[in-house]
Amino acid sequence: MKSVDQVVREIEAGKFEPIYVLIGPEKFYHDQIIHLLSQKMFSDQGSRDLNEVVLYGTENTLAEVLSQATSYPMLAAKKLIIVREFEKMKIQDAEIFTKYVNKPAKFSVLILSVSEAPRNKVFQTLSKLPGAVDCRPVSESRMPQWLMQYSKGLGYPMAPDAAHFLIANVGPSILALKNELEKLINFKGEPSEITIEDVQNTSGMYREANIFALQNALSRRQLAKSIEISHLLLESGIDETAVNAVLFAFFRKALIAATLRRQNVNPAQIKQKMHLYDFQLRDFMETLKFYNVEQLKNVVILLHRFDLAKKGIAPDSTKNLEILCYKICRI
Template sequence: MTFEEIYSSIKKQEYAPIYFLMGEESFYIDKITDYILENALPEAERDFNQSIFYGKDADIANIIDTARRFPMMASRQLVVVKEAQHLKNIELLDSYIKNPLQSTILVINYKYKSLDKRKAFTKNIAQLGILFESKKIYENQLPDWITKYTNGLKLKIDTKASILLSEFLGNDLNKISNELDKLSINIPQGNTITADDIEKNIGISKDFNNFELQNALGKKDVLKANQIINYFSTNEKKHPIYVTIALLHSYFSKILKFHFLKNKTNDNSVASALGINPFFVKDYKSAAKLYHPKKLVSIINLLREYDLKSKGIGNVSSKNGDLLKELIFKTLH
């Protein structure tokens, strides 16, 4: 089942006897678990009918014994196992999985990794309960995810604001959702979150960031690029060079890839091939006109060289701010 399907069913109080929630992205695992904890049992019933275990300290036999216990003066009980990835011999739960108690809701949080789907244990969970894999979201999917989440808060968000958030916070959905939740307190429903709102409330500069540096380089805007890297050099902790280099490596690699695409006319096809939002295809097309493949290969090699220098390899005394200035100069000239 998808997250949306699971969330819809538990909102209707339609609970399965087993929820095995696994995968690299903790956001959806926490979301499902928190909702079940808050809604499966009335508050008055929780003292006697709600049990929470933690993988590092829990014992499989104790979990099974608790799950097989009948609820006390209630229609069901809730058993939650957090950090189940630390449980020893988790497959010993199979004896319970094969014959679950229908009056128990067993929720197992197995974060940052997944079970082997070929094993009988995993197949039994999928057959007799809910097996959900929460996969890490790709960076190019973040702006759309942010837009969707913002819509759920009855707000809108413009493209630049969503790009700023995704660039600054990466693909950590918990951090992004927390920031958007805070913004929703200060911005009236129905309004649009702008880059100005992001700068004012979260502290991300709308003019001096890696996204704007990428744009400046894509247009060979020497003045703007230098303004940004000068700002970065005075705020090295806030703008670490390794993050800038990684993003620029990805950017210039995509421009190089664009040169060798068979279909360059269809924006959706280009966006899919490059792993970007269709909104930005025009920018990549413009950049490709200014950077021929040979120059792009040279830039990618430069980025690798300066990544090593920033880590002290082949560099004794240069500060990261100076390295970045050198790198951008060589990229533009």
């Protein structure tokens, strides 16, 4: 299957496949490709209204899909047929459908949107088409890179610390990040770099009370400040498990950095081995002034137990975020 970026480049260049099969649960990618095809195929709303058809696997039949795909466009070069939730459509005559797949109409572009492809011959065939697209979600580890690339593509490059800050506070949801990015672009006006200050000014995530501020306070053993920030976060209704996930990721990486330092690996090599940005390296090196390897191991264990307790998997004496902060700073 092709990547979303590869397919977007092809569509931007005016190359359209007769059949697209969008496979995966990330609906943002489905909507991105559908919107782009619609914009590229039709020059005005009138031709779009006449030649763009949306069908649903839960409501329409395969016969209706093929009927639309084989009917000629009106006052346009091609017709666009979008089938959402195609995996839920009953394919009663696989032979007829396979014939169309092998020889699709040249005047139609058929988009089959599939959250999860069933394991049958029809979908095995569809997944091998030139228009099959991998729409799996971006992993959390790759999310900052995705956000920076997406933002840059819109003409607004984003600083690495701004990307990490936004993800830590909004969460790893592409749709939520896209909405926040739209706010940032409206705030910036003319294309220019998006900084962490821009994110704070538009989102209300100020230094006084956000996950990054809590992370920084804990990494420097600032007990009073960390408890104050955690109290403000709890009052705002923040999900404690989401906060814990960010802290766990940070201290686990700090433990890796500390282990490498114990092995006499210098900071430049740590940056290279751990694929860090400059601001991340600075944060970890600062943390190592306050915690040694054994203490960081205990912090990671504490955060892991807190996560299990909050999810109801295992009991733990740490009842809330404020007590967690106290225990970390007192390790």
